[in-house]
Amino acid sequence: MSDFSVSFRSNGDVRILDLNGELDAHTASELESAIEKCREEGSVQIIVNGKQLVYISSAGLGVFMAFIEELRERGGDIKIASLRPKVYNVFDLLGFPMLFDITDTEEEAVSRFSTTVSD
Amino acid sequence: MSLTEHSLLIRSTTDNLDKVRAFVEKHAAAASFPPAAVENVKMAVDEACANVIEHAYGNETGHVIEISILTFDDRLVVRLRDQGKKFDQTTYEEPDLATFVRQKKSGGFGVHLMRKLMDEVEYRHLDGQNETLLIKYRDAS
Numbered sequence: 001m002s003d004f005s006v007s008f009r010s011n012g013d014v015r016i017l018d019l020n021g022e023l024d025a026h027t028a029s030e031l032e033s034a035i036e037k038c039r040e041e042g043s044v045q046i047i048v049n050g051k052q053l054v055y056i057s058s059a060g061l062g063v064f065m066a067f068i069e070e071l072r073e074r075g076g077d078i079k080i081a082s083l084r085p086k087v088y089n090v091f092d093l094l095g096f097p098m099l100f101d102i103t104d105t106e107e108e109a110v111s112r113f114s115t116t117v118s119d
Numbered sequence: 120m121s122l123t124e125h126s127l128l129i130r131s132t133t134d135n136l137d138k139v140r141a142f143v144e145k146h147a148a149a150a151s152f153p154p155a156a157v158e159n160v161k162m163a164v165d166e167a168c169a170n171v172i173e174h175a176y177g178n179e180t181g182h183v184i185e186i187s188i189l190t191f192d193d194r195l196v197v198r199l200r201d202q203g204k205k206f207d208q209t210t211y212e213e214p215d216l217a218t219f220v221r222q223k224k225s226g227g228f229g230v231h232l233m234r235k236l237m238d239e240v241e242y243r244h245l246d247g248q249n250e251t252l253l254i255k256y257r258d259a260s
Contacts, residue, residue: 024137025133025169025173055140057162058169059169062227065219094232096216
């Protein structure tokens, strides 16, 4: 069975989700639950840290697609940070960088939320 | 005639997808394909199996998927066989990511990804059986 987990952190109003392992059609529901949890808590500013994410399939990418519009409508966003090159390639192959805010580091993603708020 | 052939039978549940990826990775690497090509084939087969489980078998467990890896001098072919519902190619449309995001859709681009990852993707339905062929050439990128 694919090994995948999500853990939660906060930085001010920003919720940070650390993804670990392999995100596929079997484990995508775990990411979905994690984002649902943020939504229930009223957190709309979410950073997904992919430093320990070693694999992603379209089912995993689909979770981001399902939530992003609603979070943006509520003034938030999902920013994706620290992806490994192999995983970033999959995002890139499907054109995700055109529609999603993907940053090299988590700090950059946090600062972009700060900039948006002060604007 | 293929030079080598290896097969794996799995039940139609998503918790078998990691076994499929490990199987593909092992045999594509053993056939001396470069790491980037191995990764692409692995992903494409994962997408194909996930599609069979979700669409052909409607997420019903207990069905079987046969995955065979055939290597030739110039190419590697992964053949998937299942006895699920036929894939209607006539209604298939290439997905548009921006539209999907607006519609809050969470899926529907597995076939698109498979085609991007492989050199050729062929599908046929014969005698109640679906057969998908995923082909990667040695000299192609």
